[in-house]
Amino acid sequence: MNSYLIACYGKARFPSRSAARRRARQIRGTGGPAFTNYRCRWCRHVHLAHRPGQATHLRAGPHGPIPVQEYAA
Known part of the structure; x- marks a missing residue:
């Protein structure tokens, strides 16, 4: 996954x-x-992002986003 796809x-x-x-x-x-x-x-446009501590999903995961509640810290 490259920087463009992530951002x-x-x-x-x-x-x-x-x-x-x-x-x-x-x-x-x-x-x-x-x-x-x-x-x-x-793209020089404006995007929305979760505020720190407000994310509902993590990006890493072999089958898509992982809900924060399932993430073992």
Whole structure:
């Protein structure tokens, strides 16, 4: 898996930080997790990311994402 696939592929792209913040507030308002936004170095658009400590899945796993509750620390 290369850096592009990890950072950009398959993620929603927003034209501005204000649009990303608006969508993050909508998700949070419906009971979803807290998000932050960042400018992608690959596509130059803005993506949403989980805030530290708020992730629901880990990326590593041979059969897809592993829910945090199943991860043995």
